[in-house]
Amino acid sequence: MMKRWLSFQYVREIVMVIAVMAVISYVLHVFLGTLAYPGYDALSQPVSDLTASGAPSESVARLYSNLYGILTSVVSLILLFQLKKVKHIGIRIGILLISIMYLVSAIGYGLFPLDENSSQMSFQNMMHIVVTIAVVLLTITSLIVFMIAFIKLKYRGFFLVTCLTFILMMSGAILTGVVNEAYLGLFERFSVFSAVLFHLMVPYLFLKHHEI
Numbered sequence: 606m607m608k609r610w611l612s613f614q615y616v617r618e619i620v621m622v623i624a625v626m627a628v629i630s631y632v633l634h635v636f637l638g639t640l641a642y643p644g645y646d647a648l649s650q651p652v653s654d655l656t657a658s659g660a661p662s663e664s665v666a667r668l669y670s671n672l673y674g675i676l677t678s679v680v681s682l683i684l685l686f687q688l689k690k691v692k693h694i695g696i697r698i699g700i701l702l703i704s705i706m707y708l709v710s711a712i713g714y715g716l717f718p719l720d721e722n723s724s725q726m727s728f729q730n731m732m733h734i735v736v737t738i739a740v741v742l743l744t745i746t747s748l749i750v751f752m753i754a755f756i757k758l759k760y761r762g763f764f765l766v767t768c769l770t771f772i773l774m775m776s777g778a779i780l781t782g783v784v785n786e787a788y789l790g791l792f793e794r795f796s797v798f799s800a801v802l803f804h805l806m807v808p809y810l811f812l813k814h815h816e817i
Contacts, residue, residue, distance in 0.1 A: 620683050621808040627676035630669050631801050638666030650790045652797050653733070657719040667718070674711030677804060681707045684807065695754025700807060702747035707804065710740045744774065744800055766806055773799035 638655035639645050642662035645654070655666040681704035691697045713736030720727050748771045755764035777795030784792055 616683065616687060617808065617811040620680050620811060621805075623676050623680050623683075624805050624808040627673050627680065628801055628805060630673040630676060634666050634669035634673060637669065638662040641665045646790065647794075648791050649787050651793045652790075653714075653719050656714075658729075659720075671715060674715055677707040678711045680804070680808065681705075684811075687811075693754060693758065695750055695757065696810075699747050699751040699754060702743055702750060703803075703807060706740055706743035706747060709736065709743065713739070740800075741774075741778065741796070744803075745771070748774070748803075760810075763806065763810060767803075770799045770803045770806075 635652055635655065639647060639662070641664075642655060642660060645662070654660060655662045656670050657663065660666070684700050684704050688697055688700060691700065714733070717729050717732035717736055719733050720729050748767055751767045752764060752771070755761075755767060774796045777792050777797070777799070780792035780795070781789050
């Protein structure tokens with residue numbers, strides 16, 4: 606029994622459960638935060654407005670957002686701890702990058718939520734943007750590394766999911782800069798939710814493929 610608790614397979618199963626809990630926490634942060642924010646327009650407003658300082662939804666949205674950050678950090682730390690057991694160099698680099706991204710996201714957004722006036726370039730808002738740039742760059746780089754690794758390993762399903770995530774992220778990032786502000790929130794969610802849902806794929810990869 607003790608050997609099972611300490612086995613790599615058991616660690617994989619635990620990581621998968623925590624990852625699912627993290628995604629649920631993020632969905633609750635958006636759903637309950639929206640309900641607690643009178644007049645919030647999901648089509649035009651970014652998700653980060655829900656946790657902004659002084660926002661009506663600040664307390665409830667930050668509760669679940671912080672829980673999401675804690676859970677993703679736990680998953681990332683476990684993956685990093687188990688990294689030496691991953692044989693394929695591409696998968697190893699991809700996991701390293703995506704784990705660092707989730708840690709940067711959890712710590713950075715926790716320390717630097719948007720100010721109540723998100724249009725004002727305060728130090729807090731500036732750092733929020735810096736964190737966002739770091740998260741986006743780390744995510745895109747890790748996705749590219751994963752795609753290359755999945756091609757070499759002939760993991761077609763994982764390759765297609767990673768490609769779809771990459772397309773959604775890039776589409777969201779590009780469209781938020783060119784579309785009418787009335788739809789900024791909608792296209793921003795392409796990037797946000799694709800990154801959140803991708804958090805499920807790495808633990809699932811660990812769970813299903815013992816040979817990596």
